[in-house]
Amino acid sequence: MILRSNLQICKATSVDIPILVTLLKALFSIEKDFFFDEKKHKDGLNLLINSRNSQVIIVKFENEIIGMITIQKIISTVMGTKVxxxxxxxxxxxxxxxxxGTYLFEYIKDYAEKNSLTxxxxxxxxxxITAKEFYTNKKFKQSNLNAWYYTL
Known part of the structure; x- marks a missing residue:
């Protein structure tokens, strides 16, 4: 049984990148829009880890990285604040x-509040479906907007 006291949440460092890439490989196997590209993912993780406007947060159980989440601070004209x-x-x-996942999400919510993200x-x-149920349970509201991409 996993108790919260058995979990450790911390910022990722460049040393963690090889393990984080394996997590991304699993994630991108679920998502139809993205393809696994180890070099790009390593580059992206390095940029996130070294940016003052982003965080790569990991969760460990008995010193094994078992999950991750990334968050980037951006400015929203709708909110008139950083989100x-x-x-x-x-x-x-x-x-x-x-x-x-709930524990990691609670950490990100706390981080957002401490950083005045609205x-x-x-x-x-x-x-x-699993992710959609998780986000619905966490009080996310589905937008009428759809994500669109243009690659340069």
Whole structure:
């Protein structure tokens, strides 16, 4: 049984990147819009870890990284404030449905409040029913907006 006292949440460092890339590989296997590209993901994680406007947060159980979430501070004209863009939220399969994701999400909410972020937003694959249920249970509201991408 996993108790919150058995979990450790901390900022990721560059040393953690190889393990985080394996988590991203699992995440991107679920999402139809994205393809695994180890070099790009390593580069992206390095940028996030070294940016003052973002955080890569990991959760550990017995010193094993079992999940991660990234958050970036962006400015919203709708809110007139900084908001948080959540990406790359994943918990290893063996640790799902044990409260780990909820614990990590509570950490991100606390981080957002301490950093005066007024909204958390994310995109979610339409076919990822588990994630959609999780976000609904956490009081996220589905937007009428759809994500669109233009690659340069």
């Amino acid at each position: 948080g863009l959540i990406e790359d939220f994943i918990i290893k399969d063996d640790y799902r449905d044990l409260g780990v 909204r958390l937003q994310l995109v979610c694959d339409e076919d990822n």
